[in-house]
Amino acid sequence: MTACPDDMDAPGEELRILLLEDVPSDAELEEGALLESGLAFRLLRVATREAYMRALDEFKPDIVLADYRLPSYNGRDALEYARLTHPEIPVIIVSGTLGDEAAVELLKLGARDYVLKDHLAKLAPAIQRSLAEERGFRQRKLAEAALRESEEHLRKINRTLRTLSAGNLALVKATNEEKLLDDVCRIIVDIGEYRMAWVGYPADDPARSIAPMACQGITRDDIAGLQLTWADSARGQGALAGALRGGQLQIRRDILKDSGFESHHKLAVVHGWNANLAVPLADDGHIFGALSIFSADPNAFDADEVALLNELGSDLAFGINTLRTRAERDQAAEKSRQYLNQIKANLTDAIQAIATTIEMRDAYTAGHQRRVSELATAIAHEMGLPQEKIDGLHLAAVIHDLGKISIPAEILSKPAKLSPIEFELIKVHPQSGHEILKGIDFPWPIAQIVLQHHERLDGSGYPQGLKREALLPEAGILAVADVVEAMASHRPYRAALGVDAALDEISRNRGRFYDPGAVDACLTLFKEKGFTFSAVHGP
Numbered sequence: 001m002t003a004c005p006d007d008m009d010a011p012g013e014e015l016r017i018l019l020l021e022d023v024p025s026d027a028e029l030e031e032g033a034l035l036e037s038g039l040a041f042r043l044l045r046v047a048t049r050e051a052y053m054r055a056l057d058e059f060k061p062d063i064v065l066a067d068y069r070l071p072s073y074n075g076r077d078a079l080e081y082a083r084l085t086h087p088e089i090p091v092i093i094v095s096g097t098l099g100d101e102a103a104v105e106l107l108k109l110g111a112r113d114y115v116l117k118d119h120l121a122k123l124a125p126a127i128q129r130s131l132a133e134e135r136g137f138r139q140r141k142l143a144e145a146a147l148r149e150s151e152e153h154l155r156k157i158n159r160t161l162r163t164l165s166a167g168n169l170a171l172v173k174a175t176n177e178e179k180l181l182d183d184v185c186r187i188i189v190d191i192g193e194y195r196m197a198w199v200g201y202p203a204d205d206p207a208r209s210i211a212p213m214a215c216q217g218i219t220r221d222d223i224a225g226l227q228l229t230w231a232d233s234a235r236g237q238g239a240l241a242g243a244l245r246g247g248q249l250q251i252r253r254d255i256l257k258d259s260g261f262e263s264h265h266k267l268a269v270v271h272g273w274n275a276n277l278a279v280p281l282a283d284d285g286h287i288f289g290a291l292s293i294f295s296a297d298p299n300a301f302d303a304d305e306v307a308l309l310n311e312l313g314s315d316l317a318f319g320i321n322t323l324r325t326r327a328e329r330d331q332a333a334e335k336s337r338q339y340l341n342q343i344k345a346n347l348t349d350a351i352q353a354i355a356t357t358i359e360m361r362d363a364y365t366a367g368h369q370r371r372v373s374e375l376a377t378a379i380a381h382e383m384g385l386p387q388e389k390i391d392g393l394h395l396a397a398v399i400h401d402l403g404k405i406s407i408p409a410e411i412l413s414k415p416a417k418l419s420p421i422e423f424e425l426i427k428v429h430p431q432s433g434h435e436i437l438k439g440i441d442f443p444w445p446i447a448q449i450v451l452q453h454h455e456r457l458d459g460s461g462y463p464q465g466l467k468r469e470a471l472l473p474e475a476g477i478l479a480v481a482d483v484v485e486a487m488a489s490h491r492p493y494r495a496a497l498g499v500d501a502a503l504d505e506i507s508r509n510r511g512r513f514y515d516p517g518a519v520d521a522c523l524t525l526f527k528e529k530g531f532t533f534s535a536v537h538g539p
Contacts, residue, residue, distance in 0.1 A: 015041040017127075018061035020078050021094070022047040022070045030065065030094060030120060037124030049073040056086050063127055068095035068102075068114075076106065083110040088138070090130040094123070146408050154406045158436045160308045163192035165440040167312050171319040180323065181214035184316055188293055189216040195273050196294040198223060202230045202244045202287070210241065213289065222267060238264065239278035243290040249310055250278045254298045274298035277306065279313030283321050291316060307353060318342060352398060357405070368485060371533050373397035375522070376481035378531060382521035383477070392444025393474040399446075400453050400478060403432030415492045430454050431463045445472060453478045456513040468515075476515030480506055480522050483514070485533070499526060 017034075021027040027045045034041060044059050046052045049072065055061070064082055068075035075093045082091050093106050093114040103114050112130035115123045166187045174180035181199045188197035196217030200210040208231040212223040229236045230244040238261055239250035253275045255261040256268055267273070273294040281289040291313045295301065301309070376397040380390045404412060407429060411422050418426065434451035452475035455461035457468040461479075487502035503526060510519040525531035 015039065015063070015127075015131075016059060016061045017041050017043045018052070018055050018059055018064045019043055019045045020047070020052050020064065020066040020070070020073070020075070021045055022067065026067070026117060029117070030123060033120035033123050034127075039124050039127070049077070052078055053081065053085075056082065056089070061089060063131060064089055064091045065094050065123075065127075066091055068093050068098055068106075076109070079106060079109055079111055088134070090134045092123075092126055092130055143408065151406060154432065154436070156302070157304055157308075157405070158439070159191075159193055160305050161436060162439045163187060164308050164312050164315075166191050168315060169441060171315055174319055174323060177320055177323050178214070180316075180319055182216075184291070184312075185214045185216035188312075192293075194293050195271055195296050197292065198240075199281070199289055199291050200228070200240050200244070201289040207231070208236070210244070217294070218267070218271065226264065226267075234262075237261075238292075239276045240290045240292040243278040243280040243292075244287055247280050247282065247287045249280070249306070249313075250276075251301050251306070252276045253300070268294075272296045275300040277301045277309060279310055281313065281317040281320065283317065283324075289317075289320075304357060311349070348395060368489065369398055369401055371489070372400065372478070372481045372485045374534060375485060375525075375531070376478050378525055379477050379481060379518055379521045380474075382525055382529075383517055385473075389444070389474060392442070392446060393449065393477060395442075395444065396446045396449035396453075396474065397478055397481065399437070400433070400450050400482065401429060402436055402450065403429030403434070406432040413492050417493055427454070427462045445474070448472055449474045449478060451475075453482055455479065457515065458512055460513070471515075473515070477518045480514050480518040484522060488533075503527075 019027055019030065021030070024045075031043055034043070044055055044061070046055050047070065052073070056064075064078070066075040066078040075095065079091050079093065082089055087110075090112040091110065093103075093111050094117060095114065096117045098106075098114055098116065106114060112133060113126040115126050167184050170180060170183040170187060174183070185197040185199065188194050194217075196215070198215035198218065199213045200223075201213050203209045203211050208229045210228045210230055212220045215223060227235060228238065228241060230241045232245060235241075236245070237259070239252045242248075242250040252258055252261065255273060255276055256265060261268065261276070264273070271294070273296070275295045275298050276292060277295075277300075278290050278292045280287050281291060293309065373394055377390060377394045380393050385393070404426075407425055411418065411425060414422070430451050430453060434447045437447035437450060440446070449472055451463070452466060452471055455464065455466045455471055455475065456479070457471070457476075459465045459467040483506060484499070484502040487497045487505060488499045490496045503523060506514050506519045506522060510516050
């Protein structure tokens, strides 16, 4: 089981142990204790500082056992060096004698444990315990990294959603094309936090030049100075030129290394541009312009971000076309109505796309939001709510679990009961959904409905523990629909309990947890009117 320095690169599946020990007889005793424990391992003994440092790099041990006292080196220095250069390798101090103060100091410096040489029977358990702790630490680091990535994705989606919402509002208020283009470019930079945005129209001239119609984060003179063209030439290889020629969305990342952006490089360095997206603007298949957006992040424009920005470009093209049509035709009122409906539909579609993204991360609850929306809408109709409130409730129900995008997918699909910590993470999702939605100017209290859908009349719900007087009626309806659908459907940690069990739950807690009117309407739908969930996609 003992390795020599010249066989550090030999393959093996055993545990790799680096032993810093100058006394061969002590090393044999330690190795013998490990063999008696049944531990499978390869052991390399070194006795000097130089050999120890080289072994850390070349032998690549899973764990270090360091004698506390050596003639020319010591366990404390070995521990500090390992923590500095290889913090992922646990270190156990092995010593003939070790005072309490020295032991505490070593543990504070990062030693995982210490074992006295007259108690070597404790060595193998200490190794196993230290390795288990290291695995747990690494798993926590991975989970933290995944959470940070999820939070960054959530921040980006929230930012882009706010950009889309503000852009749609500008479309609704627009009275002329020039102001609309200026407003959208400003919104992209100010709200979307992108470095630059501009809109270019292709000129029908021999040079096939591009006319800057609006810009933010740069001047029109700077753009004109680039002498851009939409011809397939050296100066026509940028994203906006490609969008004008091909009519397809274009993305360029790490543009300082992109030869097609050579004319942009000086401005890119000055303004901090690293990635570029361009969306063509079309009128019934005819490309009349393109929207170009620059980001400081060289890896910007992931799939969700691209989908929303492409939607913004489509909305902008629709708005321009509507303004042009309005100026040309006398039927302004009818066109305005269609335009507003289209904008509302686009906003709803964008939110639905995000809801679908969440469901795709959690196969066990795919379709849950749509089924809840179906039941909540039916309950609202049965209760006689005005159509305007029903429309708002429907949209809130479709995205009520939007906040789950901030929860790691492995927790959402865990096939066992959640730990208390995991359940606390789950309980954050109404607040996370509210944070995403609160900046969007809906005509309904969507963000508040989403925030309150796990509250209960007696104040026992979450996240705020609100009681009946503080709850929106729509949130009470959504809570009933959510509970019924959840109990009736399969979950990763249990089989479906069935509709009867769900109806019994809301009946028993009518007036305590759940709104009496919503409960009565739900019972009527199932027991008297034959309500069933439609064949919505899901398990």
